[in-house]
Amino acid sequence: QAVLTQPPSASGTPGQRVTIFCSGTRSNIGSNTVNWYQQLPGTAPKLLIYSNNQRPSGVPDRFSGSKSGTSASLAISGLQSEDETDYYCAAWDDSLNGPVFGGGTKVTVL
């Protein structure tokens, strides 16, 4: 069972905006920054958003992140077919002394 809570699925039509929420506790999201990973089938995860809302070089600005209290969200605007894959939220957990992940959200482009 994942420590952070994400919906198992989300969907939208091309061009739409899709938002994925991630819920945690005071010891993880409430105390540390949130990061998001994109994982294409059969490949390693890729850092998509770090420090709540920062994009690594090369990540399109269609992807944005935010955090409030013990929850965070990832928004994908202008949804494209290549965005159809799995997304994971993560944060360091001060109680567990390690990073914790969400269970993952599979985004489907209708």
Added chain:
Amino acid sequence: EVQLAESGGGLVQPGGSLRLSCAATKFTFSNYAFIWVRQAPGKGLEWVSYISSTSRTIYYADSVKGRFTISRDNAKNSLYLQMNRVRDEDAAVYYCARVLPGDWGAFDLWGQGTMVTVSS
């Protein structure tokens, strides 16, 4: 090219041992902390272990504590995971990943993964 490359995965019997390696290229390995993350088939990501740049700080997930040992050799630009007393539930793809300085939960460089299969 800046990259991480895992090796050492394979078939191991329950109760057996396996040593995973992660080789780093084209960046200053000794400046970074690293983690091991695993992913069972069809499942999500699970953190396994963390090691700081100097090896002074090491953490383990409860699920592997006392059985797995993380280590590194900065002279060889390599990270290791010694897996002992392996269980069925340890079967997964194991990834090594580099920790983004200043954000312990952000991993900006990942290896391609190495598969560990547990079977008698």
